[in-house]
Amino acid sequence: MMTVNSTITRLNQRTAPIDLGHEARLWLIPGILGDAATALFHTLCNQLPWDRPRVRVFGREHPVPRLTCWVADQGISYRYSGLTHEGRGWPPALDALRRRVTELTGRTPNGALANLYRDGDDSMGWHRDNEPELGAHPWVLSYNLGAARDFAFRPYGSGRQSRVIALEHDSLLIMSPEVQTHFEHALPRRRRIQDARLNLTFREIVGAGPARERERSFRQDPRATS
Ligand SMILES: O=C(O)CCC(=O)C(=O)O
Numbered sequence: 686m687m688t689v690n691s692t693i694t695r696l697n698q699r700t701a702p703i704d705l706g707h708e709a710r711l712w713l714i715p716g717i718l719g720d721a722a723t724a725l726f727h728t729l730c731n732q733l734p735w736d737r738p739r740v741r742v743f744g745r746e747h748p749v750p751r752l753t754c755w756v757a758d759q760g761i762s763y764r765y766s767g768l769t770h771e772g773r774g775w776p777p778a779l780d781a782l783r784r785r786v787t788e789l790t791g792r793t794p795n796g797a798l799a800n801l802y803r804d805g806d807d808s809m810g811w812h813r814d815n816e817p818e819l820g821a822h823p824w825v826l827s828y829n830l831g832a833a834r835d836f837a838f839r840p841y842g843s844g845r846q847s848r849v850i851a852l853e854h855d856s857l858l859i860m861s862p863e864v865q866t867h868f869e870h871a872l873p874r875r876r877r878i879q880d881a882r883l884n885l886t887f888r889e890i891v892g893a894g895p896a897r898e899r900e901r902s903f904r905q906d907p908r909a910t911s
C-alpha cells in the first residue's frame with residue numbers, strides 16, 4: 686500500500702492542492718475518463734442495485750434523500766444508515782474507473798459508496814468519513830458523474846462554512862486524511878437543479894474494528910440527513 690507521503694507527492698505533481706488548513710488538502714482532477722464517462726453514468730444509474738435506506742432522525746423515521754449502494758470486494762462490509770452492507774464484488778462496468786483512480790492516486794480502495802441524487806432536491810447532510818473501519822488515515826477519493834453540484838466544507842465543531850467547490854461531471858476530488866479529522870462536508874440541496882448526479886466515494890476498509898453509526902449532525906436541515 687502507498688504511504689501517505691507518496692500519495693501527496695504524486696497528487697502534487699499533477700495539480701496544486703486546495704489547502705483548507707490543518708494540513709487538510711483537496712485535489713480536484715477534471716476529466717479523468719473522457720468520453721467513456723457519459724456511458725458509465727447511464728450504466729451505473731441503470732445497473733447498480735440502488736437502495737433507499739430509512740434512518741431515524743429526532744425520533745422519526747425518514748427515507749434518506751438519495752439512493753445509495755455499497756460496492757466492494759467480496760466480504761468487505763461497511764456500516765451506514767444503521768445497517769451493515771456487504772461487499773459482493775465489483776461490476777465490470779467499474780473496472781476502467783478503478784484502474785484510473787489507482788493510476789492517479791496510487792491508492793487501492795477496496796470499496797466505494799455510491800450515491801445517486803435524482804435531482805437538486807436530493808442531498809447529503811454534514812458529516813465526516815472517519816468510521817473506524819477506514820483506519821487512522823482515511824483517504825476518500827470522490828468521483829462525479831452527471832449534473833454538477835456544490836460540495837461544502839466547514840471546520841468540525843464550528844458550524845462556520847469555509848469552502849464550497851463545484852464538482853463537475855467526470856471529475857475526481859481527493860481528500861487527504863486530515864480533511865476528515867478537522868472538517869465536515871455536505872452536499873447541500875440545490876432546488877434549481879433538475880438533473881441527476883451520481884457520486885462514488887472510493888474508500889479503503891482496513892480493519893474489522895467495531896463499526897459504529899456514521900456520524901451525522903442534523904443542524905442544517907433534517908431532510909438533508911442520511
Ligand atoms: O455526493 C458527494 O459528493 C458526497 C458523498 C459523501 O460525502 C459520502 O458518500 O460520504
Ligand SMILES: [Fe+2]
Nearest residue numbers: 812813814870
Ligand atoms: Fe462523505
